[in-house]
Amino acid sequence: MAVERTLSIIKPDATRRNLTGKINAVFEDAGLRIVAQKRTQLTEAQAGAFYAVHKERPFYGELVSFMISGPVVLQVLEGENAVAKHRDVMGATDPKKAAPGTVRAEFAESIEANSVHGSDSLENATNEIRFFFAETEIVG
Numbered sequence: 001m002a003v004e005r006t007l008s009i010i011k012p013d014a015t016r017r018n019l020t021g022k023i024n025a026v027f028e029d030a031g032l033r034i035v036a037q038k039r040t041q042l043t044e045a046q047a048g049a050f051y052a053v054h055k056e057r058p059f060y061g062e063l064v065s066f067m068i069s070g071p072v073v074l075q076v077l078e079g080e081n082a083v084a085k086h087r088d089v090m091g092a093t094d095p096k097k098a099a100p101g102t103v104r105a106e107f108a109e110s111i112e113a114n115s116v117h118g119s120d121s122l123e124n125a126t127n128e129i130r131f132f133f134a135e136t137e138i139v140g
């Protein structure tokens with residue numbers, strides 16, 4: 001296994017309920033290190049471009065509206081096998097299907113307002129990190 005970096009987003013449903021610290025504790029307890037973090041309000045253009053892979057899906061418009069409905073916390077997480085490890089502790093997209101103890105099982109409100117985003121491959125992680133962070137903002 002190699003040390004990897006992955007992009008995490010704490011979504012507006014979670015920042016609204018003041019859950020940043022509780023979610024960060026799940027990541028840190030899993031051995032993931034937060035090596036960059038910034039709270040921001042995404043623009044419609046940013047959210048639309050970030051989720052462009054989902055453009056053809058019926059929920060795209062609502063997803064973009066949701067992602068700009070409040071602040072998000074953008075993060076780079078680092079650790080052994082970080083991409084898969086992060087996906088594991090996030091849980092399934094639909095919180096009803098997420099394993100107990102995962103962030104989505106514990107905190108998500110719905111399949112859309114599901115509290116966290118995580119990159120789904122190392123290649124996407126690299127691109128998603130670059131979308132939001134300059135190399136100088138990441139301190140390992």
Ligand code: IDP
Pocket residue numbers: 054059063092093111112113114116117118120
């Ligand atoms: P993931 O976040 O687990 O990788 P994706 O399939 O990549 O799931 O979907 C991206 C995001 O789009 C989800 O996290 C969720 O916020 C939203 N989403 C996915 N499926 C649905 C749906 O069926 N209805 C509404 N929103 C959805």
Ligand code: MG
Pocket residue numbers: 118120
């Ligand atoms: Mg995804």
